[in-house]
Amino acid sequence: MKKNKLTNIKPARVLLHIVLAAFAVVQIYPLIFLVFFSLKDNNEIYSGNVMGIPDQFQWGNYENALFNANVGHYLLNSIFVTAVVIIISDILACMVSYAIARMRVKANRFVKLFFSIGLMIPLHAVLLPVFIMLRNLKMLDTYQAIIVPYIAFALPMAIFFMIGFFQALPLELEESAFLDGCGIFRTFAVIIVPLVKPALATISIFTFLSTWNEMMFAITFINSEKYRTLTVGIMQMVGQYTTDWGTMGAGLVVATLPTVIIYLLFSKQVQSGMVAGAVKG
Amino acid sequence: MQKMLGNKKAYWIFVIPALVIYLVMAFIPIAMSGYYSTMQWDGIGEKIFIGIDNYLELVKDEAFLLSARNSLILAVASIVGQLIPALFFALVLARNIKGERAYRTIYFIPVLLSTVVIGQLFLKIYNPDYGALNAVLTKLGLEGKDWLGDKRYVLASSFFPIVWQYIGYHMLILYTGIKSVPSDIYEAAQIDGANERQIAWHVTIPLIKSTMKVSLTFAVIGSLKLFDLIWVLTKGGPLHASEVPSTLMYTSIFTRMEYGRGSAMAIFIVLECLLFYFLIEKFFKVENTTY
Numbered sequence: 001m002k003k004n005k006l007t008n009i010k011p012a013r014v015l016l017h018i019v020l021a022a023f024a025v026v027q028i029y030p031l032i033f034l035v036f037f038s039l040k041d042n043n044e045i046y047s048g049n050v051m052g053i054p055d056q057f058q059w060g061n062y063e064n065a066l067f068n069a070n071v072g073h074y075l076l077n078s079i080f081v082t083a084v085v086i087i088i089s090d091i092l093a094c095m096v097s098y099a100i101a102r103m104r105v106k107a108n109r110f111v112k113l114f115f116s117i118g119l120m121i122p123l124h125a126v127l128l129p130v131f132i133m134l135r136n137l138k139m140l141d142t143y144q145a146i147i148v149p150y151i152a153f154a155l156p157m158a159i160f161f162m163i164g165f166f167q168a169l170p171l172e173l174e175e176s177a178f179l180d181g182c183g184i185f186r187t188f189a190v191i192i193v194p195l196v197k198p199a200l201a202t203i204s205i206f207t208f209l210s211t212w213n214e215m216m217f218a219i220t221f222i223n224s225e226k227y228r229t230l231t232v233g234i235m236q237m238v239g240q241y242t243t244d245w246g247t248m249g250a251g252l253v254v255a256t257l258p259t260v261i262i263y264l265l266f267s268k269q270v271q272s273g274m275v276a277g278a279v280k281g
Numbered sequence: 282m283q284k285m286l287g288n289k290k291a292y293w294i295f296v297i298p299a300l301v302i303y304l305v306m307a308f309i310p311i312a313m314s315g316y317y318s319t320m321q322w323d324g325i326g327e328k329i330f331i332g333i334d335n336y337l338e339l340v341k342d343e344a345f346l347l348s349a350r351n352s353l354i355l356a357v358a359s360i361v362g363q364l365i366p367a368l369f370f371a372l373v374l375a376r377n378i379k380g381e382r383a384y385r386t387i388y389f390i391p392v393l394l395s396t397v398v399i400g401q402l403f404l405k406i407y408n409p410d411y412g413a414l415n416a417v418l419t420k421l422g423l424e425g426k427d428w429l430g431d432k433r434y435v436l437a438s439s440f441f442p443i444v445w446q447y448i449g450y451h452m453l454i455l456y457t458g459i460k461s462v463p464s465d466i467y468e469a470a471q472i473d474g475a476n477e478r479q480i481a482w483h484v485t486i487p488l489i490k491s492t493m494k495v496s497l498t499f500a501v502i503g504s505l506k507l508f509d510l511i512w513v514l515t516k517g518g519p520l521h522a523s524e525v526p527s528t529l530m531y532t533s534i535f536t537r538m539e540y541g542r543g544s545a546m547a548i549f550i551v552l553e554c555l556l557f558y559f560l561i562e563k564f565f566k567v568e569n570t571t572y
Contacts, residue, residue, distance in 0.1 A: 017380075020378075023366075024384055024387045028390060031390065031394075033406070034405075037405065050416045051416055092298055092299040093299065095295040095299065096296050099291075102286055103286045105289055105292040107292075108292075111300065120558070121307050122551060124508065124527050124547050125314055125547050125548070128313075128534050128540060129309070152303050153306070153307070155303055156303075174285070174286070185294075213396065215512070231395060231397045235513070245411075252398045256394055271389060275453055275457045
């Protein structure tokens with residue numbers, strides 16, 4: 001009887017691993033396909049080798065994408081925009097969530113409610129009004145045209161994530177700081193903020209991903225070559241490079257690489273950050 | 282102590298910068314959207330107040346109704362195509378199976394990719410002449426199709442990448458939920474003689490209902506808001522066959538310069554999301570589980 005059971009379990013285990021591995025292939029193959037065709041020339045693709053390993057690695061595609069198609073420039077823009085958004089939204093979110101979590105002021109309830117309603121506002125609902133606002137301020141097609149809205153929409157999630165962390169800190173920290181004659185701003189900056197660094201790392205990753213990948217605002221508010229981020233740049237590349245698979249593919253790989261590198265370095269933080277984002281949002 | 286933490290001036294110095302940015306970028310615009318939606322306006326000329334006519338016209342607009350229907354189809358497809366596999370994989374991986382970490386890492390990769398990249402990638406996969414999908418079909422002796430140009434296939438073809446991309450996200454959300462159940466509950470069930478399938482069905486799933494609700498809300502609301510991928514793949518075409526409300530909103534505003542009508546669609550999307558949010562809250566009432 002017992003033996004029977006054992007022989008029954010084994011094939012099931014094997015089958016399970018086959019299913020898991022097959023799904024892994026389904027999840028990762030499109031990316032491999034991308035890397036492959038970024039290294040091919042059109043002759044190879046049109047003569048039938050779409051799926052397989054390139055015959056000859058065409059590194060020239062990358063040179064072409066980075067310099068002729070300007071993907072290198074878009075990459076720098078994306079890095080700049082994302083860095084500014086992360087730094088400013090982290091600072092602002094830290095300040096607000098500390099105030100909400102710790103300070104006792106009557107208006108606190110409303111401030112908290114204000115940002116929790118914010119969690120529900122989709123970008124679509126503000127697209128046109130923000131567009132008109134930027135147009136009236138002659139701010140369309142500038143870095144700040146996307147930086148400011150990105151900061152705004154990074155805030156609610158970041159704030160709600162941080163509040164929990166501030167609440168978990170013992171009040172004695174501030175007590176002793178105040179007794180030593182430390183003011184509230186210094187206490188906040190010197191004693192409290194260093195303690196919530198892990199939480200800041202998590203929300204920074206979340207903000208990084210949503211900013212880096214954002215498309216609707218970017219394609220609407222940015223047009224000229226100079227300010228294009230990767231998402232806009234690649235959308236604009238399509239017309240010119242539709243038939244040049246290799247260069248297009250190389251551009252897509254360049255756009256993806258920073259995200260994948262960050263993920264492989266910090267996979268644990270990325271995973272927990274993204275889950276936290278969903279659960280709070 | 283009280284004096285410090287009750288300091289009103291300090292409080293507002295902490296709060297005001299974020300408050301102002303958020304007010305100007307989110308709350309005021311949403312009110313403006315509501316205001317524009319009652320106007321007939323091409324963005325340049327005079328605004329004419331027409332009350333709720335924009336909304337009444339939406340109900341009669343076939344393209345809009347089709348787009349709303351499509352987004353509901355996507356919501357159902359996401360629930361079936363994302364949540365069921367995600368739950369399966371989460372249950373399996375949470376049992377500390379060999380290679381669990383590697384699987385988890387790989388399954389999550391598509392979630393991180395930009396929709397622009399995924400869209401461009403699938404344009405190459407679906408390409409009728411040289412695409413990977415047709416190459417495989419031809420090798421198998423089947424006929425290739427025009428996946429995005431044919432009205433019959435475009436909906437399925439453009440929804441597939443979305444469903445595919447986020448399975449790993451839901452898997453991870455559910456996995457985290459399962460891992461937060463204390464292990465002595467499982468041990469107790471094992472001692473009582475339950476097998477793994479019984480434990481999954483009778484112990485784990487009931488205990489992670491609140492996490493499942495998060496996933497469900499996320500899948501449904503995400504479907505109703507979808508814009509990026511359809512925009513990259515088809516822009517809603519051919520002949521509105523793959524239209525969703527947000528792509529139609531975008532073309533109404535920026536191609537046809539129908540600012541009023543487009544704003545009505547924007548408000549519709551917001552209200553629809555809120556409606557489904559509250560419906561899910563109401564029908565899947567789960568008490569917060571305490572262990």
